[in-house]
Structures are given as C-alpha cells and as structure tokens.
Amino acid sequence: GGMTTYRLAVIPGDGIGTEVTPAALSVLAAATAGTDLQFTIEEFDWSCRRYLDRGAMMPEDGLDRLGQFDAILLGAVGAPDVPDHVSLWGLLIPIRRAFEQYVNLRPVRLFDGVTSPLRPELARDVDLVIVRENTEGEYSRVGGRLYEGFATEVAMQESVFTRTGVTRVVDYAFELASRRGRGLTSATKSNGIVHTMPFWDQIVAERAELHEVDWRSEHIDALCAKLVMNPAAFDVIVGSNLFGDILSDLTAAVVGSIGIAPSANLNPEGTFPSMFEPVHGSAPDIAGRAIANPIGAIWSTAMMVDHLGHPEVAERIMTGVATSLATPATRTPDLSGTGDTRGVTEAVVAGLG
Ligand code: NAI
Ligand code: MG
Numbered sequence: 001g002g003m004t005t006y007r008l009a010v011i012p013g014d015g016i017g018t019e020v021t022p023a024a025l026s027v028l029a030a031a032t033a034g035t036d037l038q039f040t041i042e043e044f045d046w047s048c049r050r051y052l053d054r055g056a057m058m059p060e061d062g063l064d065r066l067g068q069f070d071a072i073l074l075g076a077v078g079a080p081d082v083p084d085h086v087s088l089w090g091l092l093i094p095i096r097r098a099f100e101q102y103v104n105l106r107p108v109r110l111f112d113g114v115t116s117p118l119r120p121e122l123a124r125d126v127d128l129v130i131v132r133e134n135t136e137g138e139y140s141r142v143g144g145r146l147y148e149g150f151a152t153e154v155a156m157q158e159s160v161f162t163r164t165g166v167t168r169v170v171d172y173a174f175e176l177a178s179r180r181g182r183g184l185t186s187a188t189k190s191n192g193i194v195h196t197m198p199f200w201d202q203i204v205a206e207r208a209e210l211h212e213v214d215w216r217s218e219h220i221d222a223l224c225a226k227l228v229m230n231p232a233a234f235d236v237i238v239g240s241n242l243f244g245d246i247l248s249d250l251t252a253a254v255v256g257s258i259g260i261a262p263s264a265n266l267n268p269e270g271t272f273p274s275m276f277e278p279v280h281g282s283a284p285d286i287a288g289r290a291i292a293n294p295i296g297a298i299w300s301t302a303m304m305v306d307h308l309g310h311p312e313v314a315e316r317i318m319t320g321v322a323t324s325l326a327t328p329a330t331r332t333p334d335l336s337g338t339g340d341t342r343g344v345t346e347a348v349v350a351g352l353g
Helices: 017-032 048-054 062-066 084-098 163-180 196-208 220-229 241-254 295-307 311-325 341-350
Strands: 004-013 037-043 071-076 103-109 127-133 143-146 154-157 184-188 215-219 236-239 262-266 274-278
Touching: 004 017, 017 037, 017 071, 017 295, 017 311, 017 341, 048 084, 062 084, 071 295, 103 241, 103 295, 127 163, 127 241, 163 184, 163 196, 163 236, 184 196, 184 220, 184 241, 196 215, 215 220, 220 241, 236 241, 262 295, 274 295, 295 311, 295 341, 311 341
Parallel strands: 004 037, 004 071, 071 274, 127 236, 184 215, 184 236
Antiparallel strands: 103 127, 103 262, 143 154, 262 274
16 A cells, blocks of 8 residues: 655754654654654744744744644743743644644553552552643633732633533543543532533533433542542543643642653644644753653654554554553653663664554
8 A cells, every 4th residue: 555644743842842752753753664654754943942042932924834734743842931821822822722622632541660659559540531621711811900019909810611612522522431431520610610610511411412421520629539539430531621731730640750641632623733742841850861751752642643543553652652661771760760761762662562
C-alpha cells in the first residue's frame, strides 16, 4: 500500500519543553520506521523566549499557519520572567479555542515501577480518563474590576456554559465510557453554583438517555475525596473546564508523577488539527539539566497517533513506555530513577512492542 503522510506542527516552547519534545519525536520516528506511516515535521519557535524578543508568543498569522497541519505537538510554555497569563492567553488558549479543541483528554494509569503516594492496594488498579471541557465554562474573560485600589474594590468573573458546548463534550464522554465499559461520573456542584451547574446536570441527564452507560453525578468536593480514597472505582469522569483541570492534577498526583501525565486537546470532528502536550509545564527548576522526564511527551505522542487512527502504533509506544518505567536505571529522578532524558528515551525505543 501507499504511504500515509501527516503534517505535524511541533512547538517545543520553553524550558524542558525543548528537552522532552525532541525525545518524543525520536520515539515517533522509531515507532513509525518501516511502517507505511510518515510524519513531515515543521518546527515553530513560539514561546516565552519569542515573547521577550519580539513581543508576542506567536506571529499574527500563527493560527492560520497551524490550521494547515494534521496535528500539533507542544512541549510546554512558561518562563519565570513572563507572567503565566501571557503564555496561556497568548498561545495555548487561542489554539484550543480557534481549533474548537473542546475535549481535553487526560488518561491516568498506574505503571509498574511508579510509586503512588497512596497505599499500594488503593492505587494498584487505577485506570481512568478525565474528559475536561476545554473551550468555555469558568475560564472566560467576561467580567471586570471596579474601583481598583479603593476599599470598595469589586471583582466579578462570569462563567459561560452553552447548550452546544456542554452537549458536545458530554456526548464525547458518554461515547468513550460506552467503549471503555465501566461507567461515567459527571462532576458537578449544583448545590452551591445554582445556575450553570444545574444546567450542566440537566444536559448530562438528557444525553444519558441516548447512551447505554451507567452514570452518576458527584459534587466536585466529594468526588475529590473519593478519588483519593478509592481511585480504582472510576473509569470516565467528565467535568467543566475548571473542575476537569483540578481533577486532572489530582488524579495525576494519585498515580505518582506529573512527569508522565499526557493530554490531548481534541477537535473530535477533525475539522481542525488537534493538539497533544504533556500536562507538565516548563519546569524552570530542572531545565537545562537533561533530567526531565520525557514520558509525558512520549505518551502524548502515542495519543496523537491513536487519534489519527493508528492504535497499533500507539500500543507499541506504550509498550516501550511501560518497559522503561519498570527499571530504575531507565527512569528519571522524579520517579526515583537514576536515568536521564536520553537514557529513558533510548529505553522506550528499545522496548517498542
Ligand atoms: P511544572 O509542571 O513546570 O513543574 C512542577 C514541578 O514538577 C517542578 O518541580 C518540576 O521540576 C516538576 N516536573 C514537571 N515536569 C517534569 C518532568 N517532565 N520531569 C521531571 N520533573 C518534572 O509547573 P510549574 O512549576 O507550576 O510551572 C512552571 C512554568 O510552566 C510556569 O511558567 C507555568 O505557567 C508553565 N506551565 C505551562 C504549562 C503548559 O505549557 N501547558 C502547564 C503548566 C505550567
Ligand atoms: Mg492544570
């Protein structure tokens, strides 16, 4: 058969983003070598470095240029001398919104060789996915401040929940739950947040009628407690932008390291490119020391290949990931290993299924 070629936009970003991204690309190259799958790569220097040099995280036509690609791989952005809202609102959020990447998908799994801060018997069987709404909700710029600096100062921030926005992410979560088979949990807080959360709950209940999936609603506070006390009981969890953000970090911590956590920003219809990135940031505290854990970026790359329709290649990458994690010499120091970024990457390549 002929070659299938994908155009991949790569944005390494800042700090360890520039260390883990090449690692992920070398795993991608090894996993696709000898297959009829091929990636042509274009790299962009969009970052806080660029912001400091030229006043913007990306060029004005940045989104138009990215729109030409089949997928986007991002390392991390952020620098100590640039306010975090600049990197977030100057690059990540415009990409997520312009390309209607309304699903933020974060799988969470405990691997052999990774120690959970929970008792082993509680964490052993954790295998869940957070489906976070990624384009609206609590992360809005609607609102403002009045009387700044005075005793009467006021700050107001509005949440934006639309029927279209909630329905599409909830449907995605129900479909995923129906494939995975262990049920859906919806995060809410309709006892305290009395307009948007009952609206969310109502749409979840409506969409549930269309899917054969066991589901329940949990208030976000109780859900956080249950995820610490019994995380293995959960499979697919769907939440608003804010709740999904919090649940993602909580569940990543439950399985041991931010350094391995992957994420996908999906435009499920494929109208626009989807973006794949590790959950972690630019980690200025360890940048430049060649010890950054590349697994979050590598796993994100496996999610990309899976999203593009090649689950068998994604599986091979994940076999390599599991192999490298199982041995201290091929784990980075954040997982009490003695390896470095390059050694871990080589171990993943050597262990490809
Ligand atoms: P961070 O994720 O960069 O680091 C938190 C801690 O985890 C640090 O101690 C770091 O050394 C460690 N860590 C993170 N990734 C690691 C890896 N791959 N291997 C080993 N250790 C790892 O979060 P932090 O420190 O809050 O933020 C640093 C910068 O990154 C900020 O400017 C922030 O805005 C940005 N950031 C960017 C994100 C993105 O690009 N999507 C996401 C989160 C933060
Ligand atoms: Mg977060």
